[in-house]
Amino acid sequence: MEERIQSLLNEVNGYAAGDKAALEAFRLKYVSKKGAVGELFEELKQVPVEQKKTVGKVLNQLKQTAEARLQELTELLEASPVSSAEIDLSLPPIPNQTGNLHPLSLTRYRIIEIFERLGFSVADGPEIEDDFHNFSALNFPENHPAREMQDTFFVEKKGAGSDQDMLLRTHTSNVQIRMMENQKPPIRAIMPGRVYRNEAISARAHCFFHQVEGLYVDKNVGFADLKQTIYHFAKEMYGKDSKIRFRPSYFPFTEPSAEIDVSCLICKGVGCNVCKHTGWVEIAGSGMVHPNVLRKCNIDPEEYTGFAFGMGIERVTMLRYQINDLRLFSENDVRFLRQFQNVV
Ligand code: DAH
Numbered sequence: 001m002e003e004r005i006q007s008l009l010n011e012v013n014g015y016a017a018g019d020k021a022a023l024e025a026f027r028l029k030y031v032s033k034k035g036a037v038g039e040l041f042e043e044l045k046q047v048p049v050e051q052k053k054t055v056g057k058v059l060n061q062l063k064q065t066a067e068a069r070l071q072e073l074t075e076l077l078e079a080s081p082v083s084s085a086e087i088d089l090s091l092p093p094i095p096n097q098t099g100n101l102h103p104l105s106l107t108r109y110r111i112i113e114i115f116e117r118l119g120f121s122v123a124d125g126p127e128i129e130d131d132f133h134n135f136s137a138l139n140f141p142e143n144h145p146a147r148e149m150q151d152t153f154f155v156e157k158k159g160a161g162s163d164q165d166m167l168l169r170t171h172t173s174n175v176q177i178r179m180m181e182n183q184k185p186p187i188r189a190i191m192p193g194r195v196y197r198n199e200a201i202s203a204r205a206h207c208f209f210h211q212v213e214g215l216y217v218d219k220n221v222g223f224a225d226l227k228q229t230i231y232h233f234a235k236e237m238y239g240k241d242s243k244i245r246f247r248p249s250y251f252p253f254t255e256p257s258a259e260i261d262v263s264c265l266i267c268k269g270v271g272c273n274v275c276k277h278t279g280w281v282e283i284a285g286s287g288m289v290h291p292n293v294l295r296k297c298n299i300d301p302e303e304y305t306g307f308a309f310g311m312g313i314e315r316v317t318m319l320r321y322q323i324n325d326l327r328l329f330s331e332n333d334v335r336f337l338r339q340f341q342n343v344v
Pocket of ligand 1 (some may be wrong): 170173213251254284286288308309310311
C-alpha cells in the first residue's frame with residue numbers, strides 16, 4: 001500500500017492542468033472522498049494495527065499534498081492567459097476609455113488660436129496678487145466705491161508681513177500692469193487665467209471663474225482697432241452670422257469704456273433664458289487704456305495709446321456649447337465632461 005501511496009504522490013506532484021477540465025479531473029481523482037486517495041483511506045481500515053500509524057501518516061501527507069497542489073494549480077490556471085479555445089472572437093471589443101479636454105480648455109485654446117493669428121502673444125500672471133496690481137495701478141482710488149464692484153477674497157491684510165493687502169485676483173487685468181511694467185510698447189498680448197470673487201454660487205455666478213485679458217498698446221491705437229479686433233473674434237468664434245454691439249459703460253482703468261454683447265446664438269435673437277429675452281449676451285468689458293494706468297507703468301500717454309478688454313471664458317463657452325449652468329464646469333461630473341469627446 002505504501003508503494004501505491006508513493007506512486008500517487010509522484011502523480012500529484014507531476015500533474016499539470018492546462019484547462020479547467022483537467023483541474024476538475026485532478027480534484028475528483030486526488031482530492032474528493034470518492035477518488036483514489038479517498039479509496040486508500042477506506043483501505044486503511046483493514047491495515048493491521050501495528051502498521052496503521054506509519055501508513056496513516058504517509059497517507060495523510062499525500063492528502064495534504066494533493067489539496068495544496070489543487071490550490072496551486074487553480075491559481076496557476078487563473079493567472080495564465082485564456083486558451084484560444086475559450087476566446088469568443090465574435091464578441092464586440094471593449095472600447096478604450098480616452099480622456100478629453102475640459103470645455104473651458106477647448107474655448108481657451110480656440111481664443112488663443114484666434115488672437116495669435118492677429119499677432120497677439122500669450123502671457124501669464126499671478127493668482128495671488130497685491131493691491132497695487134489688482135487695484136491701485138488700474139486707477140481704482142483708495143477707498144473708492146469702485147473697489148466694491150468686485151467682492152475680494154483677501155489673503156493677508158496690510159501690516160501682517162506685507163506693506164499692502166494681498167488678495168486673490170478679482171480679474172486678469174493685473175497681468176496688463178505686469179506686462180506694461182516689464183515691456184515697452186508695442187505690446188500686443190492676451191492673458192488667460194483664473195479669477196476669484198466672493199460671490200454666492202448659482203447657475204450664473206461662481207466664486208472662481210476664468211477670463212482672458214487682451215491688451216494692445218502702441219502709437220496711434222484707437223477705438224476702431226478695438227472694434228475691428230472684437231468683430232473679427234466674434235466671426236471666428238461664433239460664425240459669420242453673429243453680431244456684435246458695444247454699450248457705453250464704466251471701468252476705472254479705461255476711458256471711454258464699453259461692454260461688448262454678442263447676438264444670442266441659442267435663440268437667434270428671438271429671446272431665451274440665457275439672453276434674458278434681450279437677444280444679446282454680454283461677453284466682455286473693454287475700452288481705451290486710461291492715461292493714468294499708462295503713467296503708473298511709466299508709459300507716456302502722449303506718445304502711446306492702447307485698448308484693453310476682459311472676456312469671461314465661461315460665458316463664451318456657455319454660448320458656444322449651449323450650456324445653461326455655470327456650476328457644471330467645476331463639478332467634474334464625467335457624464336457632462338464626456339460630452340466634449342471629439343468636440344473641437
Ligand atoms: N476687469 C474687468 C472685469 O473683471 C473686465 C475688463 C473690462 C477688462 C474692461 C478690461 C477692460 O481690460 O478694458 O470686470
